[in-house]
Amino acid sequence: MCKQTLLHDKQVELGAKMVPFAGWEMPVSYSNIIEEHHCVRNDVGLFDVSHMGEVFISGKDALAFLQKLVPQSIDKLTPLKAVYCQLTNDNGGIIDDLIIYKLEDNKYFLIVNASRIDEDINWMIRNQIGYDVVIDNQSHNYSLLAVQGPKASALMEKMGVKKDDQPPFFNIKSANINGVDIWLSRTGYTGEDGFEILIPNKYAQNIWDYVIEKGQEFGLKPIGLGARDTLRLEAALHLYGNDLDTTTSPIEAGLAWSVSKNKLEDYNGKDVILSQLANGVSRKLVGFKMLSKIPARHDYEVYYNDEIVGKVTSGVPSPTLGENIGLAYVKTSSNINIGSIIQVMIRNKLYDAKVVARPFVAKKNKV
Amino acid sequence: MTAPEGILCSKSHEYVLEDGSLYTIGLTDYAVEQLGDIVFVELPEVGATFGKGEVFSTVESVKAASEVYAPIGGTVVEINEKLVEAPETLNNEPYGEGWLIKVESDTASLDSGDLLEYNDYKEELV
Structure with a gap:
């Protein structure tokens, strides 16, 4: 049985097709994926x-604790700034990827993947x-909306948060929207400018209706x-469970x-990560x-010089480019680089693909 | 979307329509609606044969690749080349210009025993 967000019924009213995702019943599209993308x-x-999960970490050792959990320097964060991090295990594998916000000294806020909340908390x-x-796992007490796109800032102004009061990229600020005190973060998962509203x-439901x-x-x-996918x-942002897992x-x-x-x-997996940085x-x-019209999908095999x-x-399929794009892990020893022609096995046939620089579509989120 | 008279539908959302000595096979309006934007259609070669229930085509939407099962067995005599250049035709006209293949079939009457008339098929979906 899937959980539903508080906006489930409103989404169904808007014509959403609901699918199971990470234990939740979520809208996969409302009208048409390509139109929504554009x-x-x-x-x-x-x-x-x-x-998605929301976890608060507080106490006099909050900084030292977070320093132990991620390969990023959390001590560099000043209040209301955020950093993209990975929760690493002892082998340097990724338990989850997350954003850590510093709210104030000794108080931090984490946004983690829905499918990983339990693992993260256990870890x-x-x-x-x-x-x-x-x-403090507060995932069940908060809803999260993302407002994304080149007109997100203008819309936010229309909703009463003036440009000067909007947080810059990878910052968070408290704000008031339609009479409700919320946290406003200048982050997202689209490569566009935009906000996430906690x-x-x-x-x-009040804020959802107001944004609409x-x-x-x-x-x-x-x-x-x-x-969203x-x-x-297109922005080459990783999806946990596809592009990242405990072995990567x-x-x-x-x-x-x-x-x-x-x-x-010291942090979990530091020796492995430093060794990989030094030795490859x-x-x-x-x-x-x-290089063909057939999309590659998760788990398809990649070949180079007749070898897997x-x-x-x-x-x-990238709606912006009109081409089929993808990410793959390949053996470093095969010397695959940008410009290399690799092959993807699709239904027992090999199809050519060209290795290209990431992101596939330039990001426009640094404001 | 109105379905043509006489189509028979499978529970896996393919349809078959008798067309003279041939049978036209495609996807139902419900199927293309569920798939969303179709971006690629892989069709068998003319002359390929398959039995009822075998995969004869793959339809790629933005979301995923979906296999298409033969509602009746037969031999492919014509494929809808138009779908190669314009796969969205399948979304727009699943029963008209968006057909997939035409087959010859000796087993059609036997194979179609468990297929549903369109109205019954629609009721099954509810």
């Missing part, structure tokens, strides 16, 4: 991402010994998980940019475009 790239879209509790912290559950009402003049549409993959390290996943190379504090990795994530070299982790 709506976010050109105007602005509204996503219900209330299935944190196992790591808690010796740290004076409170791990709302106490009892106001979720005020969004009309900007061409706002509700957007389902189908377009095509949008994030941040370095293999192409996330070395996010890892603090000179972090002094045996497989790496690459982006590719199919890896697997596709994500693949979709």
